[in-house]
């Protein structure tokens with residue numbers, strides 16, 4: 001990937017959320033972690049990408065929904081030793097759409113499992129992805145064993161010393 005923003009990276013995915021659902025559309029792509037700007041404060045560095053898959057559909061009682069599956073890896077900062085830690089993740093969210101806030105609140109009260117969103121005729125898919133990644137990131141990420149070979153989840157992978165330095169610089173700047 002190039003460091004400079006290529007036109008493709010700037011192209012926005014904007015959908016009509018209700019129409020997307022009714023037409024049972026599907027959309028997928030890969031988003032560079034560097035473009036998830038609201039996450040940057042929590043990252044040791046901006047390497048990596050997030051694969052995403054968005055699907056639309058309508059439930060039994062005619063409510064449109066969006067399903068968003070995400071898979072990727074972030075480099076978070078361990079809150080115990082303040083060193084970078086690889087954090088692979090995979091999440092899936094099912095968002096039921098409502099035309100107004102009152103209906104959304106009512107439905108969420110009746111069904112604790114339900115995650116609602118308001119119908120959006122110009123939904124920015126990348127903003128939605130960013131929101132879901134933020135929700136998935138642990139509040140206080142920590143290594144299983146600090147000071148050991150980094151990335152217990154990825155055996156054999158040595159930390160990149162430059163990335164470690166970048167992580168330290170980020171912490172100092174705060």
Ligand SMILES: [Zn+2]
Nearest residue numbers: 078081143146
């Ligand atoms: Zn640690």
